[in-house]
Amino acid sequence: MPYVQNTEEDVQQMLAAIGVKSIDDLFAPIPAELRFKGEMKNIAPAKSEADVIRDLQNLARKNRDTSSFASFLGGGIERHFIPHVVDHISLDGNFITAYTPYQPEVSQGTLTSIFQFQTMVSSLTGFPISNASLYDGATAVAEAVMLSLHSSQKKHKKENRRKVVTPVNLHPEYRATLNTYAHASGLVDVVEVGYDKNTGLIDRAAFNKAIDGGGVLCALLPYPSFFGTVEDLRPLVEKVHAADAVAVAVANPIALSLLATPGEMGCDVAVGEGQPLGCYQALGGPAFGFFSCKEDFIRHMPGRIVSQTVDIEGKRAFCLALKTREQDIRREKATSNICTNQALMALRAVIYLAAWGKRGFVELGEQVASNARYAAQALEKAGAKRRFASAPFFNEFVVEGPADLEARGRKAGILPGINLSRFHSDMKNCYLISVSELNTKDEIDRLAALFR
Template sequence: MRFVPHTEEERREMLRVIGVERMEDLFADVPEAYRFPPLNLPRPLTELEVRWELEALAEANIPTGQYACFLGAGAYRHFIPAVIDELLRRGEFYTAYTPYQPEVSQGTLQAMFEFQSMICALTGMEVANASHYDGSSALAEAVLMALRLTRGERPKVLLFPTIHPEYRAVVRTYVQHLDVRLEGERGWTLDQLRRPILLLEELEARLDAETAALVIPYPDFLGRVLPPSRLRETADRVHQAGALLIAVVNPIALALFEPPGSWGADIVVGEGQPLGIPLSFGGPYLGIMATRMAFVRQLPGRIVGETVDLEGRRGYVLTLSTREQHIRREKATSNITTNVGLMALAATIYLSVMGKHGLRQVASLCYHKAHYLAERIASLPGYEVWTEHPFFHEFVVRTPRPVAEINRILYEDYQILGGYDLGQADPVLSGHMLLCVTEMNTREEIDALVEALGEIGPAYGG
């Protein structure tokens, strides 16, 4: 039932004031043929019928908790403590979407401040914003930020080829009408893609006076983690060339591996979905972005600071908000007008209840379970695990049959959601599967996958 706050008398009075007799007269400028077109809509349903329809649609989906799931590729199934939803859905948080009147939004501002502080601790950076749509838009904004910091005089950006393909696609969308060249992301052979250090060397060789930034993943889309000692060398070479180093991270992995701030990254971005946010069919998710204090005035989004009022009481304020909503459009660093504050709050609650020890335990479980699965699969005839470098919770397997066929058999015959078909991301990687393991995968599930893959080998007759 619609809620219409105005009485008929009030509506007549409003129409009289603006000089029309009927509500329909407001649409007089629309050509009559298009003014009130007939809509081919189905018959109206009762609430009960709508419920039946929605339940039928829901039953067509397989929740990740119902089947064993080994699919990652940028969206991950992690344990979400019950306290997150309990707090997230409280009315004072659920409705306080954005602090347009910051002085009366102390609770929202404090949550953002805590989020920023935790992201800084996690990434090893000096300042973080709160926040972005998702990891891909955060990377695109970081590229634009690097172009601004180099005063638009450096039109080249080097992208590591095994950054998430969707992230690279969003960056291309952002810069397609700018005088910017994206290099490094395409044209590599399978042998080159298997050797991340070689890829790094090739990109370093392209650093020159036209380079604004080098973007590297940590870990990459294939799960591999480049050694921090080697990345320090990369950072030195990038800075010697006058460019910036952008790191794309998985926040869970940072609980186990050295943070980018310690090996020289200038801007750190990533997807915050693993931090207590459900898969939700792809969103809403959370973009993480952090940088050095020297670059803070070019950081897009909101930055919340802590201060004291005239009576000495602690308070929170929007220290910087370089969005077009708040300042002149030509001075804005971004036209993105949302910060998915509710998702940032979910991540804040997750990080606070897990703590550094709990977060490290999650990362450790992901790491060791993934390596256990890789060792088991490596012993199967016809399969090859070619992720040789240290990896986090994803790795690549060359399969004896098409990946789509293996995934279909896993789903239909074994009730297992298999890995990502890498041929979808790059034809060079056809016949290779990206498998993901998190703390949610039991040993029984892992062993069942290994047994199923062994049965599905080249001679499978199912």
């Protein structure tokens, strides 16, 4: 420990306080043969900064991201065009933080951007309340369940409601995260319901049976589903509300450019993965989760909330609101253990949406949907069998492909979608094809050629 600035007397006092005789005793749990002895033999001699940068650049050139391919990978993390202005503004050093500021008097710029983010999310989802963002879509889903739990504990004090109705066509990683929350807390029971094998939509009979069984906290409603299918949520919401439970829409924000909002569908809460809004795929992150709801649930909402007010001079200003919900004040009684947000990624979403504008964002959705429909038709003409073909879809759909589709794709410079057998054993050789405005006709035609 040569770099710790403690005297030998300091060291002996600390060792005595924890009941060990020497620093070596601290490493006793590590097998002797694995402990470091002497010098590190496999480290190259020191190099100049220029040489180190050159070596790192040479290594980086070996990496290939989805822009190097005709990519049809999606499943929640999508590739969309990002206007240059998004990088230009978000890389300003004054903005680079993941945190909501604690001192509003010196943080009006950041708080303004977060308030704009909340306003835009509210517009997309059709709800009056939005928070400052969460870590990602998966944690947003789990936190929506916790909101439902806290709301139920107050509303249904004499009932022990624990059931979370979860369709299997919800993103599998969202379901895995929810199961982690459920296991760790011991407060909720996840009840999974299947999907119609012909349409990919929620199995209505199984859904109704789960709701009618009683004890329901909430139901999670994919919009669209992990298979890309889109269904009218209103009959499902009515069933959930008849049980006096919470209807949670799990939405794709790009799809909301064209689809009716979760608010219009009658849902109570809307959550989802925000990465498509101006964030790169970047091996799955960083991203952010969005979370909005009806005003009835505001005191059960997780995360920070920025509110508009006036300062001592009567000028418009922004501050953190309803802080008594949060863990730094309420401790174990807080609505959530989430104590920050994804401020930089949320800022990117604000710039991205502002760059498109209201009409431009709708046109983006129209282009995405148009490309996806061309792709579905091209693949079917090439001989691919499309699963769930009778159900509406936005930008993703499922096809059956040859067993060596991924190998064919690599040779052709194509990433042909997610192999769904990773998540669903009954979907061998089925692929989730994700299409965006960046996929050209030539790329789609090349993808179709892999199925011939």
